[in-house]
Amino acid sequence: MKDKIIILGEYQQDKISSITLECISAAKQLQGEAEIILLLMGEDRKKDACELQQYDVDQIVLVEHPLLSRFSNEPYAKALLSVWDQLNPAILLWGHTDIGKAISPYLSEKLDIPLYSNVESVEYNEKRLFLTRPVYSGKLIEKIEVNTPTFFLTIKPKKWKASQKKLERNCTIRSLKVKIDKSIPTLIGLEQKKQQTLNLEDAKIIVGAGRGIQNEEGFALINQLAKTIGGTVGVSRGAVELGVCDASMQLGQTGKTVAPDLYIACGISGAIQHLVGVTSAKTIIAINKDPHAPIFEVADYAIVGDLFEIIPALMKEWDNPTIEIS
Ligand SMILES: Cc1cc2nc3c(=O)[nH]c(=O)nc-3n(C[C@H](O)[C@H](O)[C@H](O)COP(=O)(O)OP(=O)(O)OC[C@H]3O[C@@H](n4cnc5c(N)ncnc54)[C@H](O)[C@@H]3O)c2cc1C
Incomplete structure (x- = not known):
């Protein structure tokens, strides 16, 4: 069976965000023989999935559930654990954004899988995989060799160019069911702060x-x-x-x-x-x-x-x- 790289699609004001397209470019660099899967979580994501078929991914997986309609830590983390169990990927990749920072450490600890966060570049050299990321408040750049086949990766925004649309739509779309325990804290609403500057x-x-x-x-x-x-x-x-x-x-x-x-x-x-x-x-x-x-x-x-x-x-x-x- 082919290895899988899963990208978690992120939304900003109900539009797929640029970091997701940057993740596709990063995934292409890591791809080798692996299959790239874009995961869209939320409600009524089918239309988005059709539009995203033009990007360079092999499969789009929809995880639709009322509790995922907006990002909230617990339901997203539970849904991702279920996706991980069902798809058994090699790499889970997403942006070093508020969402990435909130759930990646939880998943890494829960599944006992290494997390490489805020990565700026990836490079294969004679089949060895190296990553770089800023450390000590950005004063140094750390280069690390990845020694496990399975890992989580969050990428620093704007370090990869956003993937561009292709003319053809080759990738398939499928749905995956996840069970989310209703007893977890539920997001009731979001109120925009007066001074908040978006985008x-x-x-x-x-x-x-x-x-x-x-x-x-x-x-x-x-x-x-x-x-x-x-x-x-x-x-x-x-x-x-x-x-x-x-x-x-x-x-x-x-x-x-x-x-x-x-x-x-x-x-x-x-x-x-x-x-x-x-x-x-x-x-x-x-x-x-x-x-x-x-x-x-x-x-x-x-x-x-x-x-x-x-x-x-x-x-x-x-x-x-x-x-x-x-
Ligand atoms: C772990 C850690 C993480 C951090 N993360 C961040 C981060 O994400 N972002 C961040 O910004 N900081 C961060 N900081 C804080 C950072 O170290 C600095 O303290 C902070 O950036 C200083 O902000 P500042 O330049 O506005 O203030 P100051 O360093 O106080 O500088 C104010 C400047 O304004 C100038 N000035 C004053 N009056 C005028 C005037 N009338 N006209 C023109 N110029 C004037 C002064 O000459 C001075 O250069 C972090 C620190 C730590 C330890």
């Missing part, structure tokens, strides 16, 4: 707010800049600690990893734990009043000065340009 991972322009914004007024200025230039707001832990914004917007080691076309870091010093989440940006502009701030070492453009003076000037220039760029 940071997919944003093309991100304006980053750091401790240098000082207070709510500073945060309002950052939001104004983002609105003016069509961007999304992300923050450093320094800004979260000020209590003016939500931790779900945090970028970095314990926050989100992003790769926008443009990142404007405002009042952010550039600690390594922040940089690991943002240095995949194509262009970085940093605004900081300290000319020696480490953020300037990774910035493409440095603006040394007070953000409370610079940001209004930038917005004014944006609305009424006085400089012509040829």
Whole structure:
């Protein structure tokens, strides 16, 4: 029987998320003779499955159950245990996202299977499999050899290109039944927080707010800049600690990893734990009043000065340009 690599499909606002397509690219690298299976959990996923048939997977497996309609730790973990028992795969692969981080350690411990998390690259060398991942707050990159045929893998977002659609639809779709004990905690509802910024991972322009914004007024200025230039707001832990914004917007080691076309870091010093989440940006502009701030070492453009003076000037220039760029 062929080995199987299972990818857990993730959704964002009811659309399959980019990390799932990145997982397909990672799975292709690991594939060898194995079969790639995309697992879609939820309710009424058949339409999505038909659309996803155009991607480079061998099979789509639907696991539909009312308790899986939205992500919740316990039902998802129970369903995955049941899928694992029934399909007996070699590798279970998904993103190092909020979902991946929440359930992969539980499954690894429960099934006694090694978990390699936040992996940035995979490489076969003479049939030996090597993985790399950041350790010690991103200061070092660890290279490890995988010595077991069966393992779990979560991949760092934006490290693989999203798989592209093919013209033909070759893969098959089938359903798998799972039993989920109704006594487990059930998700009753989700309420969106006022300040939550969605889709940071997919944003093309991100304006980053750091401790240098000082207070709510500073945060309002950052939001104004983002609105003016069509961007999304992300923050450093320094800004979260000020209590003016939500931790779900945090970028970095314990926050989100992003790769926008443009990142404007405002009042952010550039600690390594922040940089690991943002240095995949194509262009970085940093605004900081300290000319020696480490953020300037990774910035493409440095603006040394007070953000409370610079940001209004930038917005004014944006609305009424006085400089012509040829
Ligand atoms: C295990 C661990 C995980 C972590 N994970 C993360 C993470 O995911 N994300 C993250 O961001 N941090 C993380 N941190 C924290 C990180 O080490 C830094 O403490 C944090 O990033 C600092 O945030 P900051 O740059 O906003 O604040 P600071 O380091 O205090 O920098 C503020 C900057 O603003 C500038 N400034 C002040 N006023 C102005 C002004 N008026 N105009 C212009 N510039 C001004 C200052 O010159 C300074 O450079 C983590 C730490 C640990 C130990």
